[in-house]
Amino acid sequence: MSHHSKANTLSVLLSLIFTFMILTILILLIGKDPVEVYSLIYNDVFTSGYGIGQTLFKATPLIFIACGLAICFHASLFNIGAEGQLNAGSFVIALTAVQIESLPLILKLLICACAGFAAAGLVGLIPAVTKVKKGVSEVISTIMMNFVVLAVINYRMVDFFAVKSTLRTVSIGDDSLLGKASDLFPFFEGSSLNVSFIAALVVAALVYILIYKTTFGYKLRAVGFNETASRYIGVKVNKMILTSFFVGAGITALVGINYIFGYKGYYELGFSNNIGFTAIAVSLLAKNNPVGIIFSSILFAALDYGGLAVNQLIPKEVMLVVQGLIILSILSSDSIVQSYFKKRGLI
Amino acid sequence: MEILSGILSFTFLAQIFRMMTPYYLGASGANFSERAGVINISIEGFMNMAAFSFAVFSIFTGNSILALVLCLIVNIILSIVFSLFTVTLKINQIVTGVGFNLLIAGITKFLMVLFFSSSSNTPRISVHPDMAFSITLFAIALILISIHLLYKTKFGLRLRSAGENPWAAESLGVKVMKYKYAGVIISGLLSALGGIWLVSSQNNYSDGMIAGRGYIALAAMIIGKWKPLNIFFACLMFAAFEALEITLQISGADIPTQLIQMLPYLITILVLIGFIGKTKPPAADGIPY
Structure with a gap:
C-alpha cells in the first residue's frame, strides 16, 4: 500500500470513528441506550431482505449523482449544481417517456436516458461556458442555476404538465415500469430495489475506467491537479472543462430512470430532496473514486434507512446530523492526516 | 390597474x-x-441556525433580548468552527460551506422533532414587538457602519489586505489569520441577525423558512461588487421582486410568480457574465493562506 492510500484509509477510518463516537454521545444525551439503537439499525438494515433491498434502492441515485460529480471534482471543478441538473434531466425523462409510450421498453429507456442526459448536460454546460468564456466561478453560477432550473420546472410543471391539484406529471403507464428485484429474488420482497441498481454499478465501473484508465481521464486529472502545467503539456483545458461538466451533469439525470421507471412512474416536484448536495458528501468520502462511491453511497443509504428503523427511539433526522458530521470530519481528518504524513516526508 | 396602485x-x-x-x-x-x-x-446555514436557536431560546427563556444574546453566542461559536476549518486547517472553503449547510439543516430538523415533536414548525413565539423593526433600522444603519469600518479604520484596511494580498500584509506585520477569523465571525453575527429578523417577523420558526435567502444574499454581494452601498441597492432590488411576487399572488393576476422568483439568480448570472458591468472579487478571495 502506498503512503498515499495509507493516508486516505487512515483519514476515512478516523472520520467514521469520530462520527460514531459523536452519535453514541448524542444517543446517551437523549437518554437512550446506544446498544439498543445500534442493534435495531443492524437488525432492520442488514438482516432482512426488505432492509437490504431498500438500502440498495436508496443508494442507487447517490451512486449515479456522485459518479457524475466525481468527474467534475477530478478536474477541480466545484459543481454544486447537481440538484438543478438532475431535476432538469428527470423532468425531461418523465415528459419524453409519455410521448413515446408505444415503443418497446428497452428502446424507450434508451431514448429517455439520452434525452435526460442531454437536458442535464446542457444545464451543466451553462456554468462551464461562462467559466471558459468569462472566467466566472462555477461555484456561484451552479448555485444560481439550481434556483433558475427549479423555478423554470416549477413554472412549466404547474401551468402545463401537472396532473390537476398535484405536483406531478402524468404517469408513464404501469407496463413501462422496470422489473423489481423481488420478481427474481423473493428475498427482497416488498422493497423498491430495481434494475437501475445494476445500471448504477455499470455506470460506476465505466466512470472508473474513464477517470483512471483512459487518456481523457489522465488529462482530466492533470487539469485538476495543475491547470497551468497541463496547458503547457498541450491539454486543451477549456475543452476538458466543457466535456467534464457536460458528461458529469448528464450522468446525474440517470436518477430519473431509478425514480420514474423504477419506482413512481412519474416526475414529482421536490422528489430529489437535496440529494444533489448529499451526493457531494458521498463523493468526497470516497475520494471521488467511483468504486469507493458505491460503498459510501451504501453507507449513506443505510444511514437514511436506519433512521427509519430507530425513529421510535430517536428522531430519524439524527441521520441527517450524522451525514453532516461525516462530511466535516472527513474534511478535517484529511487535512490533519495529510499534514502529518507530509511533515514526516512520507508523501 | 389595481395591481399598479398596489405597487x-x-x-x-x-x-x-x-x-x-x-x-x-x-x-x-x-x-x-x-x-x-x-x-x-454557508450564510444560508448560519441564518438557519440563528433562526432556529433564537426561536428555541425565546421559547425556553421567555425573554427575546436574552434569546438574541444567546443566539449570537451560538453563531459566534459556529463561525469560529467554520474559521477553524477554512482558515486554520486550510480546508477548501466551498466544500466546508456545503458541509456546514448540510450539518446545520440536519441539526435543526433533528432538534425540531426532539424539542417540539414536529418536523415543520415551532409553536408561536411572542417576540419583543420592536425586535423586527429595530433590526431593519440596524440594517439600514449598517450601510454607513460597513463603509466606515471597511474604508475608514485601521481594522478595515487590514481586513481588506488579508483578502487582497495576505502575503504582503503578513510581511508588514498584519496578523492575517486574526483578520480572517474576524471577517468570518462578523459574517456569522450579521447573518444571525437576518435569521432573527425572519423569526421575529413571522413569530415562529418553520423548517425551510430561510428559503434560499442566504444564497440571494451572496448574489446581492456579487451584484453589488463587494461594495456596501451597491450591495444595499442590489438587496433593495431583490426585496422589490419579493414584494412584487407577494402582491401578484394576492391579486391573483395571470403573471407566473415562479419566474419572478427566478429573477435574482438569473440576474446574478447575467452580471457575472459581464452584461451589467465588470465584477472583481478580492484578489485572494477563496485562497487559503
Whole structure:
C-alpha cells in the first residue's frame, strides 16, 4: 500500500470513528441506550431482505449523482449544481417517456436516458461556458442555476404538465415500469430495489475506467491537479472543462430512470430532496473514486434507512446530523492526516 | 390597474424596506468574510441556525433580548468552527460551506422533532414587538457602519489586505489569520441577525423558512461588487421582486410568480457574465493562506 492510500484509509477510518463516537454521545444525551439503537439499525438494515433491498434502492441515485460529480471534482471543478441538473434531466425523462409510450421498453429507456442526459448536460454546460468564456466561478453560477432550473420546472410543471391539484406529471403507464428485484429474488420482497441498481454499478465501473484508465481521464486529472502545467503539456483545458461538466451533469439525470421507471412512474416536484448536495458528501468520502462511491453511497443509504428503523427511539433526522458530521470530519481528518504524513516526508 | 396602485402605495415601499433586511444583513456578512478572503457559502446555514436557536431560546427563556444574546453566542461559536476549518486547517472553503449547510439543516430538523415533536414548525413565539423593526433600522444603519469600518479604520484596511494580498500584509506585520477569523465571525453575527429578523417577523420558526435567502444574499454581494452601498441597492432590488411576487399572488393576476422568483439568480448570472458591468472579487478571495 502506498503512503498515499495509507493516508486516505487512515483519514476515512478516523472520520467514521469520530462520527460514531459523536452519535453514541448524542444517543446517551437523549437518554437512550446506544446498544439498543445500534442493534435495531443492524437488525432492520442488514438482516432482512426488505432492509437490504431498500438500502440498495436508496443508494442507487447517490451512486449515479456522485459518479457524475466525481468527474467534475477530478478536474477541480466545484459543481454544486447537481440538484438543478438532475431535476432538469428527470423532468425531461418523465415528459419524453409519455410521448413515446408505444415503443418497446428497452428502446424507450434508451431514448429517455439520452434525452435526460442531454437536458442535464446542457444545464451543466451553462456554468462551464461562462467559466471558459468569462472566467466566472462555477461555484456561484451552479448555485444560481439550481434556483433558475427549479423555478423554470416549477413554472412549466404547474401551468402545463401537472396532473390537476398535484405536483406531478402524468404517469408513464404501469407496463413501462422496470422489473423489481423481488420478481427474481423473493428475498427482497416488498422493497423498491430495481434494475437501475445494476445500471448504477455499470455506470460506476465505466466512470472508473474513464477517470483512471483512459487518456481523457489522465488529462482530466492533470487539469485538476495543475491547470497551468497541463496547458503547457498541450491539454486543451477549456475543452476538458466543457466535456467534464457536460458528461458529469448528464450522468446525474440517470436518477430519473431509478425514480420514474423504477419506482413512481412519474416526475414529482421536490422528489430529489437535496440529494444533489448529499451526493457531494458521498463523493468526497470516497475520494471521488467511483468504486469507493458505491460503498459510501451504501453507507449513506443505510444511514437514511436506519433512521427509519430507530425513529421510535430517536428522531430519524439524527441521520441527517450524522451525514453532516461525516462530511466535516472527513474534511478535517484529511487535512490533519495529510499534514502529518507530509511533515514526516512520507508523501 | 389595481395591481399598479398596489405597487405604487406607501405600504408597498415599506414592505420592500422590511424585506430587504435579511438580504442586506446576510450580504454584508458575506462581504466582510470575502473581504478577508474567506468565501462563505454557508450564510444560508448560519441564518438557519440563528433562526432556529433564537426561536428555541425565546421559547425556553421567555425573554427575546436574552434569546438574541444567546443566539449570537451560538453563531459566534459556529463561525469560529467554520474559521477553524477554512482558515486554520486550510480546508477548501466551498466544500466546508456545503458541509456546514448540510450539518446545520440536519441539526435543526433533528432538534425540531426532539424539542417540539414536529418536523415543520415551532409553536408561536411572542417576540419583543420592536425586535423586527429595530433590526431593519440596524440594517439600514449598517450601510454607513460597513463603509466606515471597511474604508475608514485601521481594522478595515487590514481586513481588506488579508483578502487582497495576505502575503504582503503578513510581511508588514498584519496578523492575517486574526483578520480572517474576524471577517468570518462578523459574517456569522450579521447573518444571525437576518435569521432573527425572519423569526421575529413571522413569530415562529418553520423548517425551510430561510428559503434560499442566504444564497440571494451572496448574489446581492456579487451584484453589488463587494461594495456596501451597491450591495444595499442590489438587496433593495431583490426585496422589490419579493414584494412584487407577494402582491401578484394576492391579486391573483395571470403573471407566473415562479419566474419572478427566478429573477435574482438569473440576474446574478447575467452580471457575472459581464452584461451589467465588470465584477472583481478580492484578489485572494477563496485562497487559503
